[in-house]
Amino acid sequence: MSRDFAPELAGFRQEVAQWLDEQLSGPFAHLRGLNNHVDLIPERREWEAALGKARWGCIGWPEQWGGRGASIEEQVIFAEEYARAKAPSRIGHIGIELAGPTILLHGTEKQKKQFLPGIASGQDIWCQGYSEPNAGSDLSNVRTTAWLKDRRWIINGQKVWTSMAQFSDWVFVICRADSGTRGASGLAYLLVPMNQKGVTVRPIRQMTGEAEFNEVFFDNAETAAENIVGQPGEGWKVAMSTLAFERGVSTLGQQMQFRNELEELVAVAKANGAVQSPMIRQRLAKAHVGLTVMRASALRMLANDDPEKTPAGAYTYKLYWALWHRALGELAMDVQGLSGQVGTGEADFGALTHMHLMSRSETIYAGTNQIQRNIIAERALGLPREARGAQHA
Known part of the structure; x- marks a missing residue:
């Protein structure tokens, strides 16, 4: 994929920019610049609905x-x-x-008709039920169970680090549908309603002062028998497809947010004189170069036209951006000096300090840096698998 866009796409870019500016200067002006996931939820649901009505919510999906x-x-x-x-x-x-x-990839026509319109319209908010206390980066070690009873899946277990669970309408859950299996076999991928008496959400307070992450407990929670994506035992295959989608087009939007943060950091360095330090200037330049490399790598990654096959280079992407962003957060604290350590309330810091604190979690969620290195070695480079204990067999 070329790093430049065809001239005929300039009109499309202008259309997007104009619509966003009209909305964010008008009815949604109070939401411009809001980057956390826990404030003004009713208003942000309205924003999702506005995107859906204008068909900007999921523009890569088929029109139908x-x-x-x-x-x-x-x-x-x-x-x-x-x-x-x-x-x-x-x-x-x-x-x-x-x-x-x-x-879209693995669901039945009935599932597409039932679930896709709610997502596209912004009506339904989803969360991801993967990690567990003993199965974080080792997803194949999940212990949440599910069994069929009277055409209903009965689900018991616990998930953790579930982003946005307290605001979500649905969750997709990886669970063990065959109690006699271990590892990647015997898993099921279920679509489960959150608003039921068998589901309890407990927010986890973060050092940013927010509670974006949650524990989720399933105590005889239920979902319809047909709310399984794929067949029983195919949960691992479906889950891997979901993880592959994490390296999708949204990565370019993430990088633009990174660029906004870098530009704000440069402005602070100029304003407070930190830019006079040769070391600070060198680190700012290194951050700029790293972000440019990140964008080029993402464009190359997105050139893959097989949604079920992850290109080798894509395996490095999460590790790269997590390390880059953590370094940017550390640089932000050095540029700000003591002012970056002072908040106006309990854990109420400025945007750059908030970014620094949040970046610590990014080296853990979606697979720790250590696990990412194993994935690169085993799946991208084809090296022998790391020795695993019997409990992970």
């Missing part, structure tokens, strides 16, 4: 399911303009970027 059938280039342009406009972070991103594409 509420999208625009946009090309990869158009999706990239939208993601870039969305971040450039400082539009609010998407509370619907789990459904739009993970659940929806997975249902």
